[in-house]
Each structure stands twice: as structure tokens, then as C-alpha cells.
Amino acid sequence: MKExxxxxxxxxxxxxxxxxxxxxxxxxxxxxxxxxxxxxxxxGETRNFKGQTLKIEELSQFDFAQTxxxxxxxxxxxxxxxxxxxxxxxNVVIDKxxxxxxxxxxxxxVPEVNESEISAxxxxxxxxxxxxxxIPIAVALKPIYDAVGIARMNVATYQSVSGTGxxxxxxxxxxxxxxxxxxxxxxxxxxxxxxxxxxxHIDQFEKNGYTREEMKIVWEMQKIFNDYTIAxxxxxxxxPVFCGHSAAVHIETNNKITAAQALKLLKAxxxxxxxxxxxxxxxxxxxxxxxDDVFVGRIREDLSHPLGLNLWIVxxxxxxxxxxxxxxxxxxxxxxxx
Numbered sequence: 001m002k003e004x005x006x007x008x009x010x011x012x013x014x015x016x017x018x019x020x021x022x023x024x025x026x027x028x029x030x031x032x033x034x035x036x037x038x039x040x041x042x043x044g045e046t047r048n049f050k051g052q053t054l055k056i057e058e059l060s061q062f063d064f065a066q067t068x069x070x071x072x073x074x075x076x077x078x079x080x081x082x083x084x085x086x087x088x089x090x091n092v093v094i095d096k097x098x099x100x101x102x103x104x105x106x107x108x109x110v111p112e113v114n115e116s117e118i119s120a121x122x123x124x125x126x127x128x129x130x131x132x133x134x135i136p137i138a139v140a141l142k143p144i145y146d147a148v149g150i151a152r153m154n155v156a157t158y159q160s161v162s163g164t165g166x167x168x169x170x171x172x173x174x175x176x177x178x179x180x181x182x183x184x185x186x187x188x189x190x191x192x193x194x195x196x197x198x199x200x201h202i203d204q205f206e207k208n209g210y211t212r213e214e215m216k217i218v219w220e221m222q223k224i225f226n227d228y229t230i231a232x233x234x235x236x237x238x239x240p241v242f243c244g245h246s247a248a249v250h251i252e253t254n255n256k257i258t259a260a261q262a263l264k265l266l267k268a269x270x271x272x273x274x275x276x277x278x279x280x281x282x283x284x285x286x287x288x289x290x291x292d293d294v295f296v297g298r299i300r301e302d303l304s305h306p307l308g309l310n311l312w313i314v315x316x317x318x319x320x321x322x323x324x325x326x327x328x329x330x331x332x333x334x335x336x337x338x
């Protein structure tokens with residue numbers, strides 16, 4: 001383990017890249033030099049980091065021989081082109097896109113769930129960061145899975161617009177004003193109006209009638225738990241919330257667990273905060289936005305199934321759902337695997 005590392009953020013001007021830069025500073029990640037990379041459109045812009053003013057550099061011109069660890073916060077296409085180049089020059093790449101997630105020899109990591117799989121980074125020097133839905137659900141279900149197993153889950157997500165990017169955040173704000181002003185509503189990012197609306201349509205539709213976002217939950221959850229027998233039935237919905245993804249999760253366990261037993265397990269689980277009291281549930285605005293924990297509430301036994309359990313799960317999709325998880329992976333990597 002080195003005392004400090006040369007780090008790059010690829011996609012540093014995007015909403016996840018910006019969050020990653022902030023979290024690296026908050027957690028005092030051991031950085032020697034940091035490089036902020038983006039497209040030519042952003043070259044010349046600056047960002048602040050630990051009292052320094054850093055200039056955005058052009059990704060296509062950057063020499064990855066200068067760095068040790070790269071956080072990729074970009075599209076599948078850009079990750080596919082540049083992540084292998086960075087890895088070939090000795091970097092460990094932690095990639096937020098979905099491009100590498102489903103390759104069997106590339107680890108897909110949620111540290112609270114499958115940290116030991118980080119060692120497989122040596123195959124390609126690439127670690128995949130799961131989807132912003134999958135991460136918090138996996139964190140919350142891990143203690144229950146370990147205790148009694150999970151045979152099946154029904155998942156309905158309620159996903160904020162920041163999961164799409166800063167253009168979507170702007171679109172929700174603009175459409176909200178248009179609706180309140182009784183002006184014509186313009187759509188650019190989403191296929192239909194998102195303000196004061198919900199869209200059960202995230203990513204493209206697959207041949208089986210599910211969206212790709214829904215199938216990501218299936219593929220990723222099974223890989224993270226290394227259990228391809230878990231039956232998963234997902235529905236993903238975009239909602240007019242700026243930050244914070246929520247999920248109603250209904251599981252059928254292999255053995256009986258009561259709500260009280262599940263509550264006790266979750267209270268002791270790393271990265272989880274259980275909400276009880278008068279309002280026994282978390283919300284994106286009040287609880288999750290800007291926070292690092294996965295928040296869980298509404299823990300109750302299923303009226304319709306003897307082995308059923310219901311949970312409501314909320315997390316900041318930009319932090320634990322994206323940038324924070326990647327940085328936690330990097331912390332584990334340098335602590336035990338490099």
C-alpha cells in the first residue's frame with residue numbers, strides 16, 4: 001500500500017463526477033495528484049479541491065501512465081474505449097457505466113456485500129460499480145440473505161431525475177415552472193413530461209417487455225450475491241424528485257424471519273440506518289439526499305405469504321448509489337488488495 005495515489009476522474013464535470021470529487025475530499029482519500037478529465041467542451045473549466053484550483057483536461061489527450069486509480073463516471077461508449085487503455089497502463093479502473101458489469105471475469109462490487117470479490121480486479125484491472133438501484137437494495141438485503149436466504153423478490157423503484165444527469169435535473173425544474181405558469185411543457189431528456197408525473201419507463205424496452213433498467217436489477221443482484229437462483233421481478237419508475245432513489249422491496253425468504261428479527265439485523269448492518277417512530281419510513285428529501293447511509297423503514301411481514309417480508313429502501317443515488325460506492329471500493333482496494 002502506497003501512502004498516496006495519483007487519481008483521475010473521467011467525466012469530472014458530470015453530476016456523478018462532481019459528487020465523486022467532493023466525496024474524495026470529504027473522506028480524505030490518500031491523493032498525491034488528481035486529474036479531472038472530460039470532453040473538449042469542458043477544457044479550461046476549473047474545479048476546487050482541498051484549496052487547489054484544478055483545470056479540466058481533455059480525456060482524449062490524457063496520458064494514463066500518470067495515474068494509479070481512475071474513476072470512470074461516463075457513458076458505456078466512453079468507458080468501453082478508454083477504460084481498457086487506462087488499465088493497460090497499470091491503473092485500476094472503477095467504472096460506473098454498465099459496460100463491464102455483466103462480464104463474468106470482472107468483479108461487480110458493493111463493499112458491504114461482496115468485498116472479497118475485489119481481488120478479481122487482477123483479471124483486467126477493472127472493477128464495475130453497480131447500478132444506482134442495485135447498490136442500496138443489496139446493502140439492505142445482505143443481512144437478511146445471510147440469515148435466512150432469499151428465494152424471490154419483487155422490486156418497484158421510484159427513481160429521481162438526477163439518476164439521468166444534470167440535464168434531467170434542469171428539465172424537471174423547467175417543466176415545473178411551465179406547468180405552474182400554465183405554459184406549454186417542453187420535453188428533451190425524457191420521452192414524456194416528468195414534472196408532476198411518473199414514467200414507468202427507464203432505459204430502452206427489451207424483447208421480454210421489461211426495460212433494460214429493470215433487467216439490470218436482475219442481472220446485477222444475482223451476480224453480487226453470487227446466487228443465480230434468486231427470482232427477481234422488477235418494475236422501475238422515474239418520479240419527479242431531484243435526488244434520492246426509493247424502492248418498495250417484497251422478498252420471500254427460504255426460512256421464516258419476523259419483522260422484529262429483520263429490524264434487529266438491519267440495525268446492526270454496516271451502512272444501514274433504520275427509520276422508526278411516528279413516521280416509520282425514510283424519504284429522499286428528508287433523510288437520504290446528501291447522506292451516505294442506506295435508509296430502511298416500513299419493515300413488515302407480508303400478509304399474503306408466510307415467508308414474505310416487505311421493506312422500503314431509500315438512498316442518495318449520486319452518493320451511495322454511484323460515487324460513494326466507487327470510492328469505498330477504492331478504499332478497500334488500497335487497504336487490502338493492492
